[in-house]
Amino acid sequence: MIITVGGIKGGTGKTTIATNLACIAASKADVLLVDADDQETSADFTATRKEEHPNAPRYTCAKLTGRSVRTELLELAPKYQHVIIDTGGRDTASQRAALAVSDVLLIPFMPRSFDIWTLNKVATLVEEMKAANPKLQAYIFLSRTDPQGQGNENEEATELLKDTTSLTFLDAPIGSRKAFAHAASQGLAVTELIGAQRNQKAIDEIMVLFQRSFNVTPLSQSLELAAR
Ligand SMILES: Nc1ncnc2c1ncn2[C@@H]1O[C@H](COP(=O)(O)OP(=O)(O)OP(=O)(O)O)[C@@H](O)[C@H]1O
Ligand SMILES: [Mg+2]
Numbered sequence: 001m002i003i004t005v006g007g008i009k010g011g012t013g014k015t016t017i018a019t020n021l022a023c024i025a026a027s028k029a030d031v032l033l034v035d036a037d038d039q040e041t042s043a044d045f046t047a048t049r050k051e052e053h054p055n056a057p058r059y060t061c062a063k064l065t066g067r068s069v070r071t072e073l074l075e076l077a078p079k080y081q082h083v084i085i086d087t088g089g090r091d092t093a094s095q096r097a098a099l100a101v102s103d104v105l106l107i108p109f110m111p112r113s114f115d116i117w118t119l120n121k122v123a124t125l126v127e128e129m130k131a132a133n134p135k136l137q138a139y140i141f142l143s144r145t146d147p148q149g150q151g152n153e154n155e156e157a158t159e160l161l162k163d164t165t166s167l168t169f170l171d172a173p174i175g176s177r178k179a180f181a182h183a184a185s186q187g188l189a190v191t192e193l194i195g196a197q198r199n200q201k202a203i204d205e206i207m208v209l210f211q212r213s214f215n216v217t218p219l220s221q222s223l224e225l226a227a228r
Contacts, residue, residue, distance in 0.1 A: 002073065002083040003213060004102040008122050010089035012108040013143040015041045016180050018086035020206050021213070022059050023049070023189035029081040031059035036069050036098055037088035049187030056192060069097035077101070082214070091125055099129040102136055106213055107167065108143030108174065111157035123166045130166070138166065139213065142173040147201075172209040177202045 005018040019042055022033040035042035046061035060080070064072050069085070077083050085102065087095040099105060107122060126138040140161050145154050154173070162169045174180075179199035183190045190202040 001081070001104070001214060002077055002085070002102045003104045003106060004085040004087060004095070004098045005106045005108070006085075006087040006095050006098065007089060007107040007109070008091050008125065009110070009118050012089065012110050013174060013180075014089065014108055015045070015086050016184055017106065017108055017143070017174065017206075017209070018042060018084050019045045019184065020180075020189045020191075021210055022084045023057060024191055024206070024210050025082050025084070025214070026057035026059040030079075032076060032080040032083045033059050033061045034069065034073065034083060034085040034098070035061060035063045036065060036085050036094040038065065039088065042086040045184060045187055047187075048185075052187055053192075056188065064094070066093045067097050069094050070100045071097075073098075073101050091121070096125075096129065099125075099136060100133050102133070104213055105129075105136060105138040106170075106209075107138065107140040109140050109157065109161060110144045111142055111153040112144075112146075116160070119160065119164055123164050126166045138168065139170040140164065140167045141170040141209065144176040145173050147175045147177065170209070170212055172205070172212050174205050174209060175201065177205075179203075 005014045007014065022031050025031045033042055033046065040063065043061055043063050049056060073083065085098045087098055130136050142154060142157060177199055179190045179193060179197060179202040182197045183193050190199065190206055
């Protein structure tokens, strides 16, 4: 299974989601996390994880860019059970190369930033990439939502996402929660936080997203139980 976390908007939570999914999947499977963003945030996260938490579930992290994302993955992917690709928030050659070989595209969408232009553009990108890679499934879901629910922005955004053809709306919102930032700064998934920083809502949210996006029921169910 090759999953790309992408989209064409910056700061929507792509790296947060990609690294959480990689850490969670790594406890049960051989995982490759591909950092296809020049900012190298996923690679930095992984270095922190391996230095500070050498006993935490391990995955391999590789930095790939441009066309190499596709060509190298064709060789690397068969060696792993799951590949998760973190891309930058723009329509780049790296993201297109990732989508050419991916099974799933996960698009986090921030309700506050919602503008129909971005949505139409990402839908067009998906349609173009589906022509090259018909197996590609594109899922869009709310990310960094305000847990207090300011007005009805979440509902409005949900309606908009449900109406977007070529993208499937995933009812797996990720709230804006300090636990995600705390975990990221330590090289951990939210499921791995202990003590006062641990937040069950954040854990439940990421596990629902994990389950829906991998769609591998036995693996995700056992992980969900382990996280509780
Ligand atoms: N669910 C969340 N709750 C709280 N903070 C979050 C959440 N998701 C992301 N953040 C914070 O928001 C910032 C941007 O997140 P992140 O780096 O994951 O986004 P990105 O989409 O990968 O950005 P870029 O487009 O620059 O690659 C980070 O500081 C991160 O800690
Ligand atoms: Mg990022």
